[in-house]
Amino acid sequence: MNAIPHPSIRAVPFEHIRPSSVSTELLSDRQRHELASIATVRLLRPQTILYEAGMEADCVFILAQGVMKVYRELRNGKRRIMAFLFPADVLGLAERGHYCNTAEAVTPSTLYCVPVERLKESFRDNFELQFQFLCKVTHELRESQRQMMAIGRRDAPGKVAMFLETLRRNALLRDDARPGFVWLPMTRADIASYLGVTPESLSRAVTRLTKGGVIDSPDRRHIRILDAARLHTLAEPS
Amino acid sequence: MNAIPHPSIRAVPFEHIRPSSVSTELLSDRQRHELASIATVRLLRPQTILYEAGMEADCVFILAQGVMKVYRELRNGKRRIMAFLFPADVLGLAERGHYCNTAEAVTPSTLYCVPVERLKESFRDNFELQFQFLCKVTHELRESQRQMMAIGRRDAPGKVAMFLETLRRNALLRDDARPGFVWLPMTRADIASYLGVTPESLSRAVTRLTKGGVIDSPDRRHIRILDAARLHTLAEPS
DNA sequence: CGTCGTATTGAGGAGGCTCAACTAAGGTGG
DNA sequence: CCACCTTAGTTGAGCCTCCTCAATACGACG
Numbered sequence: 211m212n213a214i215p216h217p218s219i220r221a222v223p224f225e226h227i228r229p230s231s232v233s234t235e236l237l238s239d240r241q242r243h244e245l246a247s248i249a250t251v252r253l254l255r256p257q258t259i260l261y262e263a264g265m266e267a268d269c270v271f272i273l274a275q276g277v278m279k280v281y282r283e284l285r286n287g288k289r290r291i292m293a294f295l296f297p298a299d300v301l302g303l304a305e306r307g308h309y310c311n312t313a314e315a316v317t318p319s320t321l322y323c324v325p326v327e328r329l330k331e332s333f334r335d336n337f338e339l340q341f342q343f344l345c346k347v348t349h350e351l352r353e354s355q356r357q358m359m360a361i362g363r364r365d366a367p368g369k370v371a372m373f374l375e376t377l378r379r380n381a382l383l384r385d386d387a388r389p390g391f392v393w394l395p396m397t398r399a400d401i402a403s404y405l406g407v408t409p410e411s412l413s414r415a416v417t418r419l420t421k422g423g424v425i426d427s428p429d430r431r432h433i434r435i436l437d438a439a440r441l442h443t444l445a446e447p448s
Numbered sequence: 449m450n451a452i453p454h455p456s457i458r459a460v461p462f463e464h465i466r467p468s469s470v471s472t473e474l475l476s477d478r479q480r481h482e483l484a485s486i487a488t489v490r491l492l493r494p495q496t497i498l499y500e501a502g503m504e505a506d507c508v509f510i511l512a513q514g515v516m517k518v519y520r521e522l523r524n525g526k527r528r529i530m531a532f533l534f535p536a537d538v539l540g541l542a543e544r545g546h547y548c549n550t551a552e553a554v555t556p557s558t559l560y561c562v563p564v565e566r567l568k569e570s571f572r573d574n575f576e577l578q579f580q581f582l583c584k585v586t587h588e589l590r591e592s593q594r595q596m597m598a599i600g601r602r603d604a605p606g607k608v609a610m611f612l613e614t615l616r617r618n619a620l621l622r623d624d625a626r627p628g629f630v631w632l633p634m635t636r637a638d639i640a641s642y643l644g645v646t647p648e649s650l651s652r653a654v655t656r657l658t659k660g661g662v663i664d665s666p667d668r669r670h671i672r673i674l675d676a677a678r679l680h681t682l683a684e685p686s
Numbered sequence: 687c688g689t690c691g692t693a694t695t696g697a698g699g700a701g702g703c704t705c706a707a708c709t710a711a712g713g714t715g716g
Numbered sequence: 717c718c719a720c721c722t723t724a725g726t727t728g729a730g731c732c733t734c735c736t737c738a739a740t741a742c743g744a745c746g
Contacts, residue, residue, distance in 0.1 A: 225564070226545025282597070284685045290600065292593050303586045307464025310590060326463070334575045341571060344578065347585045348541045352548060354592040355530050359520070361600045362528065362644035364701070364735075398725060406600035411702055413726055430711085430725075447522045602703075602733075636693060649734055651694050668693075668743085687746100694741070702733085709726070716719085 214251060216242040217272045217322045219342055220298035220383055221349030234383050235298070236342040244332060244339065245272065249322035254278075254315040260301075262312045267304030269323040273297050276319025277395045281403070282311045291404040293354070294396060296380055300346050317395050359447050361406040366415035369405045371444035374425070374433060392433045419444075452489060454480040455510045455560045457580055458536035458621055459587030472621050473536070474580040482570060482577065483510065487560035492516075492553035498539075500550045505542030507561040511535050514557025515633045519641070520549045529642040531592070532634060534618055538584050555633050597685050599644040604653035607643045609682035612663070612671060630671045657682075 220234045237245070249272070254260060260271065263282065278295040292311055295301055301313055304326075333340035353376075360372040374392050381387040394401065402412040419425045424441050426434045435441055458472045475483070487510070492498060498509065501520065516533040530549055533539055539551055542564075571578035591614075598610040612630050619625040632639065640650040654671075657663045662679050664672045673679055 222543050224542060224545075282685075286686065288686075290597060290685065292596065303589070304462060305460050305587075305590060307462075311593075330579070333579060337572045337575065337578065340575065340578050340582065341568070344582050344585065347582065347589060349543075351541070351585060351589045351592055352543055354589055354596065355549075358530065358592065358596050358599055359528060361596055366702075408703060409725075410704085410727085414702090417726080447520075447528065448524065448526075604734075646735060647693075648695085648736085652734090655694080690743100690745085692741105692743080694739105696737105696739080698736085700733105700735075702731105704731080705729090707726105707728080709724100711724075712722085714719105714721080716717105 214320050215274055215297075217245040217249060217274065217324075218242065218298040219272065219300060219346050221346045222352075222383075224345040224348055236345055238338070241336070241339050241342065244336065245322065245324060248328040248332060249324045252321045252323050254319040254321065256315050256317055258315045260313040260315065260321065261309045263309055265309050267302060267307055267309045267326065269302060269325055270300065270329055271302040271313075272322040272324065273299045273301065274320040274322055277316040278313055278319055279316050279396060279400060280311050280313050289403065291400050293350075293357075294400075294404065297384060300343070300350070303347065316400070363448055365448070366405075366407050366411045367418055368444050368448060369407060370412065370415045370419060371424075371441050372447075373401065373405055374435065374441060375445045378435070390435050390438075392435065394431050394433060398430070452558050453512055453535075455483040455487060455512065455562075456480065456536040457510065457538060457584050459584045460590075460621075462583045462586055474583055476576070479574070479577050479580065482574065483560065483562060486566040486570060487562045490559045490561050492557040492559065494553050494555055496553045498551040498553065498559065499547045501547055503547050505540060505545055505547045505564065507540060507563055508538065508567055509540040509551075510560040510562065511537045511539065512558040512560055515554040516551055516557055517554050517634060517638060518549050518551050527641065528644075529638055531588075531595070532638075532642065535622060538581070538588070541585065554638070601686055603686070604643075604645050604649045605656055606682050606686060607645060608650065608653045608657060609662075609679050610685075611639065611643055612673065612679060613683045616673070628673050628676075630673065632669050632671060636668070 217237070219236045221236055222234065223236065254276070260278070261267070273295050275297055278301065279291050280293045280295065280301060281289045281291045283289050294316070302309060304310070356376070360369050363369050377392050377394070378387070381393070398412055399409050402409040405412065416427065420427060424437045424444070426436055428434060455475070457474045459474055460472065461474065492514070498516070499505070511533050513535055516539065517529050518531045518533065518539060519527045519529045521527050532554070540547060542548070594614065598607050601607050615630050615632070616625070619631070636650055637647050640647040643650065654665065658665060662675045662682070664674055666672060
């Protein structure tokens with residue numbers, strides 16, 4: 211009756227315990243239950259804003275379903291996408307009790323809203339739970355650094371290659387992969403902003419990759435990877 | 449007799465507890481003692497490598513004195529600086545039990561080496577301690593995102609402006625500021641790599657800022673900020 | 687004082703950005 | 717169901733900035 215999965219947090223673990231990478235779920239069933247018990251569920255339609263930069267941060271969110279984006283407004287009215295978030299990601303980590311960027315739903319989304327005070331209480335009683343959060347944030351830090359490498363590059367095709375591989379890795383982490391396909395739930399403008407290029411440059415880059423036989427785009431929301439090896443070569447930081 | 453300060457971790461706190469920002473030290477004296485008791489101290493001369501990417505990660509490090517840099521090797525032998533680290537910063541957060549980048553001393557440095565197993569034990573007994581680490585990693589994630597904004601920019605002077613403000617903010621966080629001055633312990637090549645530009649472009653950008661009367665560089669390792677307002681305008685993300 | 691690595695400056699070329707036009711797709715109302 | 721409209725996305729021409737390569741100044745050593 212309740213189709214919403216319990217709160218889940220996934221990440222590449224901090225330690226090297228399990229030799230296989232079968233599961234990247236960090237939380238035990240008990241922890242997921244505990245989180246569910248102190249959280250409220252919220253449904254968001256696309257383009258709905260979950261929180262805005264500067265708002266008082268009373269909750270931490272765990273994305274259960276859907277895709278969200280986190281961005282920062284710039285002076286000139288433009289915005290810069292900082293990250294895309296997928297199920298089992300955490301968002302809403304505050305700075306001095308205030309959110310420091312804006313979160314908006316890309317697709318219909320389901321979130322667990324965990325009051326920070328309650329979460330902290332749970333941390334107090336449950337060391338493992340807090341440790342999993344620590345792992346998750348550490349993971350996000352690494353991902354952010356990886357993203358820095360992508361943004362720092364000069365060539366748009368290379369950026370696109372990195373982006374596709376990141377999405378692919380992300381999907382694999384969630385057992386959500388259709389072989390050879392990458393799903394792009396966000397607009398080109400969002401991708402461009404995320405990669406630090408203009409939509410025009412992004413479009414040209416995709417065109418070049420397509421003409422080069424590396425990828426193929428049956429429709430705007432899907433990319434088929436034709437030559438994974440070449441894509442990987444392109445994605446290698448210059 | 450022991451001039452080495454106890455382990456310290458500083459960050460902008462997660463919550464908004466203390467109205468004033470007098471202190472950003474996250475650890476209590478007791479926690480600092482606890483960390484000191486399970487850690488070993490290590491001294492590094494400049495250009496010494498603390499750990500390399502891929503090495504088994506048995507320790508987490510807390511920088512007590514000095515400046516370090518963290519970088520990633522690229523295919524073409526070049527390297528990319530991911531971050532500069534200052535006293536009260538944490539480094540050595542692993543991925544699957546292995547370090548995912550290389551850490552090297554920029555200046556003579558003192559580190560506390562905390563075995564991860566011991567640290568985890570302390571986390572188990574001391575919820576607050578783990579919480580402070582969580583705050584610190586969250587802080588680093590935000591800083592990394594800020595850095596992404598800098599790298600994403602197209603104009604070198606703007607990048608430099610952001611870099612100077614970051615260093616300045618960093619120094620203030622540590623009560624280490626000489627009014628109007630920014631200390632650059634790292635080489636121009638390192639800064640350039642960090643900002644995602646060539647050393648030549650960096651040099652030209654600094655020259656332009658100097659000729660524009662925004663800054664002045666008495667020597668290679670110091671920048672004097674002449675027009676903080678204009679610098680801030682330049683640093684504003686475009 | 688000479689040497690080596692760091693830093694700056696110059697000339698030329700490549701790539702992305704801007705501006706603008708055009709095409710495709712999705713949504714609405716008749 | 718189709719015409720219309722609005723937004724998303726693509727393509728083209730020209731400019732601007734940074735990159736590349738090379739040469740020159742600077743500074744920290746011995």
